[in-house]
Amino acid sequence: QVQLVESGGGLVQAGGSLRLSCAASGSIFSINDMGWYRQAPGKQRELVAAIARLGRTSYADSVKGRFTISRDNAKNTVYLQMDSLRPEDTAVYYCNAEIKRSYSSSFNVYWGQGTQVTVSS
Secondary structure: OEEEEEEOOEEEEOOOOEEEEEEEEEOEEEEEEEEEEEEOOOOOOEEEEEEOOOOOEEEOOOOOOOEEEEEEHHHOEEEEEEOOOOHHHOEEEEEEEEEEEOOOOOEEEEEOOOEEEEEEO
């Protein structure tokens, strides 16, 4: 049983900051890529940022220079530091991770339940 649990979402004014966390737990053998996606009403889910096991990162053009993704492999946790937030950043944010479970023959992608981020004004 593998679970990803997000935290840190909420309501913030434009120009403010939030830090999202996502911790993986369960019978985990190893974790490769981890990432953050977001989905606004009526829109497709889009990749916000991704980070490989050894720290290489990638970002959507819309968040470059404002968001920073990081991870703590010892804690099986990925973070998203969001600065200079804009109303268009409002969405449900989901973390995901490519995880190999103990005694599993392959990696599978797991998703968190999502956390709401609302940016006012």
